[in-house]
Amino acid sequence: MSLWTDPQTPANLRPVREPIASSRVVIIGGGVVGCAIFRRLAIAGLQPILVEAAADILDGASKGNSALLHTGFDAPENSIELACVQAGYREYMAIKHKLNLPLVESGALVVAWDEEQFAKLPAIVERAHRNGVTDVMQIERDELRKREPFLSDRALGAVLIPGEHIIDPWSAPLAYAHQGLAHGGRILRRCRVTGGELDGQRWMLQTTLGDIAADVVINAAGNYGDLVEAINRESPFTITPRKGQFVVFDKPASKLLHAIILPVPTERSKGIVACRTAFGNLLVGPTAEDQQDRSRAEVDQATLERLIAKGIEMIPGLADHSVNAIYAGLRPATQFKDYQIAVDRQRRWVTVGGIRSTGLTAALGIAQMVGRDFAEAFDGVRDEEPIWTPVPNLAEDRARPYLTEAGGDVVCHCELVTRSEIEAALAGPLPAGDLGGLKRRTRCMMGRCQGFYCSAQVFALAEGRLAS
Amino acid sequence: MTHKSDVLILGGGPAGLSCARALRGLGVHNAVLLERESALGGIPRHCGHVGFGLREFGRICSGPDYAKRLADQAAGTDLRLRMTALKLEPGGLVRTTGPNGPEDFQAKAVVLAFGARETPRSARLISGSRPFGVMNTGALQQFVYLHGKCPFQRPVVIGSELVAFSTLLTLRHVGIKPLAIIEENERITAREPGTWVARLGFGVPVLTRTRLIRIIGRDKVTGIEIDRGLGSEEMECDGVILTGKFRPETALIAPSHLEIDAGTRGPSIDPYFRCSDHNYFAAGNMLRGIETAGQCWREGRAVAEMVIAELENRLPAREPDAHVTLQGPLAYVYPQRIYRDAPDHPLLFKARVSRAVRGRLSVVVDGKVVWSRRISALPERRIAWRLPNRDMRSCQQVSVEVDAA
Numbered sequence: 050m051s052l053w054t055d056p057q058t059p060a061n062l063r064p065v066r067e068p069i070a071s072s073r074v075v076i077i078g079g080g081v082v083g084c085a086i087f088r089r090l091a092i093a094g095l096q097p098i099l100v101e102a103a104a105d106i107l108d109g110a111s112k113g114n115s116a117l118l119h120t121g122f123d124a125p126e127n128s129i130e131l132a133c134v135q136a137g138y139r140e141y142m143a144i145k146h147k148l149n150l151p152l153v154e155s156g157a158l159v160v161a162w163d164e165e166q167f168a169k170l171p172a173i174v175e176r177a178h179r180n181g182v183t184d185v186m187q188i189e190r191d192e193l194r195k196r197e198p199f200l201s202d203r204a205l206g207a208v209l210i211p212g213e214h215i216i217d218p219w220s221a222p223l224a225y226a227h228q229g230l231a232h233g234g235r236i237l238r239r240c241r242v243t244g245g246e247l248d249g250q251r252w253m254l255q256t257t258l259g260d261i262a263a264d265v266v267i268n269a270a271g272n273y274g275d276l277v278e279a280i281n282r283e284s285p286f287t288i289t290p291r292k293g294q295f296v297v298f299d300k301p302a303s304k305l306l307h308a309i310i311l312p313v314p315t316e317r318s319k320g321i322v323a324c325r326t327a328f329g330n331l332l333v334g335p336t337a338e339d340q341q342d343r344s345r346a347e348v349d350q351a352t353l354e355r356l357i358a359k360g361i362e363m364i365p366g367l368a369d370h371s372v373n374a375i376y377a378g379l380r381p382a383t384q385f386k387d388y389q390i391a392v393d394r395q396r397r398w399v400t401v402g403g404i405r406s407t408g409l410t411a412a413l414g415i416a417q418m419v420g421r422d423f424a425e426a427f428d429g430v431r432d433e434e435p436i437w438t439p440v441p442n443l444a445e446d447r448a449r450p451y452l453t454e455a456g457g458d459v460v461c462h463c464e465l466v467t468r469s470e471i472e473a474a475l476a477g478p479l480p481a482g483d484l485g486g487l488k489r490r491t492r493c494m495m496g497r498c499q500g501f502y503c504s505a506q507v508f509a510l511a512e513g514r515l516a517s
Numbered sequence: 518m519t520h521k522s523d524v525l526i527l528g529g530g531p532a533g534l535s536c537a538r539a540l541r542g543l544g545v546h547n548a549v550l551l552e553r554e555s556a557l558g559g560i561p562r563h564c565g566h567v568g569f570g571l572r573e574f575g576r577i578c579s580g581p582d583y584a585k586r587l588a589d590q591a592a593g594t595d596l597r598l599r600m601t602a603l604k605l606e607p608g609g610l611v612r613t614t615g616p617n618g619p620e621d622f623q624a625k626a627v628v629l630a631f632g633a634r635e636t637p638r639s640a641r642l643i644s645g646s647r648p649f650g651v652m653n654t655g656a657l658q659q660f661v662y663l664h665g666k667c668p669f670q671r672p673v674v675i676g677s678e679l680v681a682f683s684t685l686l687t688l689r690h691v692g693i694k695p696l697a698i699i700e701e702n703e704r705i706t707a708r709e710p711g712t713w714v715a716r717l718g719f720g721v722p723v724l725t726r727t728r729l730i731r732i733i734g735r736d737k738v739t740g741i742e743i744d745r746g747l748g749s750e751e752m753e754c755d756g757v758i759l760t761g762k763f764r765p766e767t768a769l770i771a772p773s774h775l776e777i778d779a780g781t782r783g784p785s786i787d788p789y790f791r792c793s794d795h796n797y798f799a800a801g802n803m804l805r806g807i808e809t810a811g812q813c814w815r816e817g818r819a820v821a822e823m824v825i826a827e828l829e830n831r832l833p834a835r836e837p838d839a840h841v842t843l844q845g846p847l848a849y850v851y852p853q854r855i856y857r858d859a860p861d862h863p864l865l866f867k868a869r870v871s872r873a874v875r876g877r878l879s880v881v882v883d884g885k886v887v888w889s890r891r892i893s894a895l896p897e898r899r900i901a902w903r904l905p906n907r908d909m910r911s912c913q914q915v916s917v918e919v920d921a922a
Contacts, residue, residue, distance in 0.1 A: 184788060299768075346646075452614060497640075499639055502659075
């Protein structure tokens with residue numbers, strides 16, 4: 050008999066408050082990783098509960114990333130990260146149509162800007178091949194110019210990674226969450242876990258909404274991962290949030306680029322990327338700045354100016370384009386290079402920590418890994434017939450409601466968001482929890498005017514209707 | 518099906534509406550005007566305070582009243598609301614969407630009158646967190662005048678262009694006195710600052726030579742960091758209103774085939790308000806950012822006359838003979854596209870300097886100074902002058918120059 054499958058109440062149970070909810074498994078953290086695990090375990094029939102401290106899912110590390118689907122070509126060899134990225138990549142490709150998720154097939158180019166970087170290109174190709182990404186190859190300067198005519202002619206050459214692509218960083222995890230809900234999972238927002246005890250066979254988690262009982266707890270708490278881990282054990286890792294600032298240029302700039310432009314990486318970070326977004330903009334970032342604050346990521350004028358200068362250095366034509374948006378994200382860096390994934394069957398606790406910027410891709414792979422472990426441990430866990438829950442399309446390369454809907458009443462003129470899109474985001478099984486959630490679900494107020502024209506109307510529509 | 522007409526006006530603010538009215542007066546009866554909002558009037562629609570209409574209607578009225586009068590005067594034109602233009606294509610073909618779904622319109626003359634908007638926090642690259650409560654005047658006015666709400670109680674106002682005083686009036690409407698007006702320059706930008714502040718400032722402190730350094734607050738604004746030249750200090754507040762720094766709304770022009778001027782950031786035009794594609798005209802604040810509604814109204818009328826001239830084939834069909842180049846501290850000059858033989862039409866130049874300057878402003882044609890005058894100019898004031906077209910008999914190179922004394 051597995052340790053996991055014996056939820057009988059121990060005899061020495063002391064009287065406790067009645068839990069507000071109980072489940073075989075509770076996932077702490079509604080980021081992309083939490084949502085992907087939630088989906089997987091829900092499909093497996095486990096009826097998981099996902100708890101999120103913020104007013105809406107995707108409010109932490111998953112809020113501000115560069116939205117890339119990675120191949121793992123540059124991941125550390127034989128790492129958990131590599132395995133999860135590649136498994137996640139494959140699953141995304143397999144399910145994207147069913148969930149109506151976009152894929153901008155851009156490819157990526159690691160560009161060498163000086164001789165020293167140029168000399169490192171062959172090693173990048175070799176590692177990619179060792180990582181199983183066999184279509185990666187070095188290309189000459191002329192070929193690079195042909196592919197990216199707007200790139201600065203200072204570029205000496207590049208490594209081409211055909212499989213790296215651009216996705217929608219919010220619709221994907223939202224779709225995972227919706228699918229999990231369709232399979233009987235529950236999501237509790239504004240539910241911050243403050244402590245917990247393993248009482249014999251069962252966890253009782255204290256949260257701001259009340260106690261929640263669970264046979265197994267999964268820590269997917271992102272930037273709070275080490276603090277949540279301390280509920281179970283002294284955390285073997287420490288999170289030092291790494292801030293990344295980004296500049297988003299207005300849509301006309303996107304014609305200056307086809308591929309994702311990556312720098313030759315350093316030990317510390319993947320470096321500053323320039324790429325299009327699924328929404329039709331052009332993005333430059335992130336920086337890599339360590340900080341202590343886990344929730345607040347500030348932008349900084351001097352840094353943003355440097356990012357813009359860096360963008361113009363790579364793509365001189367960017368000088369003629371204006372900035373739409375600025376943002377900063379926090380990625381949960383630890384002292385270790387690899388992800389911190391561990392299963393403690395004895396104590397019924399799963400750790401999924403230190404998931405860095407690759408997490409958007411890796412989430413589905415991580416979820417597979419956690420799901421496999423549950424399947425081994427639980428009797429009779431088997432996948433249900435998947436219920437597909439397609440999400441509304443926000444990507445620019447496919448038709449959006451303003452083009453297809455008769456009576457399409459455009460509220461946000463910059464991003465062409467219709468009234469019915471906003472109405473839909475305020476309804477359904479997981480309505481927007483706050484303004485940020487509404488923006489991520491629809492893109493309203495996220496365009497070049499940043500709400501000059503539409504914010505009052507958006508607020509009037511949303512008044513009293515933001516959930517959680 | 519493509520809807521065809523002689524004239525298509527995009528934008529139902531002061532410039533677009535006055536153009537529509539003037540066209541009717543000049544005998545064009547099949548013009549169509551498209552407005553993307555659900556009401557006509559443009560920005561004045563949500564400027565609930567007085568200060569409009571003296572030139573146009575001989576009396577001072579409030580923004581909404583003014584907007585309504587403009588709309589009434591344009592009645593008779595085919596006015597369509599909630600119509601969003603999506604794409605401008607050569608030949609005057611405009612792709613739109615609206616209550617009936619996607620529709621195409623085509624006209625011999627398309628008048629672009631999209632207006633201008635303030636520069637948001639993002640494009641100003643302001644440091645700090647990104648909480649709710651940071652907005653432009655335009656958004657604030659819609660909250661207050663269209664929805665009867667105010668998102669904060671103790672905001673600060675950044676900038677002191679004329680619109681900052683519109684912000685004060687807007688706040689007074691809901692009984693809110695801002696904590697301060699913050700201006701990074703030495704003095705207030707709006708004209709007649711003394712009068713404005715005395716009459717409308719209601720004792721709101723004006724901090725000049727003060728820079729906004731950073732915005733503080735996680736979900737909502739809790740304060741700002743400012744620098745008055747003595748290092749940084751914190752000021753508690755619950756909102757930040759970013760006023761002014763208007764820029765033309767060129768969302769549709771930037772991705773189109775039309776040429777944009779780096780100075781005005783609006784479309785390059787010729788003396789007849791035509792863009793680089795002669796099927797397109799431009800009017801009002803989209804030419805250069807903010808001027809008064811009255812100025813836009815006048816431009817709308819002027820454009821109507823030029824549209825008639827174009828429809829009657831009275832305007833040169835060829836490419837312009839010269840493009841204006843700038844020398845010295847000039848932010849912009851328009852028109853940018855010049856013809857040598859402007860028929861019956863003196864060249865009216867409008868310009869702004871990029872910094873406070875005393876000196877000489879000259880127009881140099883093919884190396885010869887054809888016009889000049891002494892100026893003492895500030896960046897926020899418009900400079901305008903007429904050049905009789907005899908001065909342009911030959912022209913390959915036209916440059917507008919400012920020699921700072």
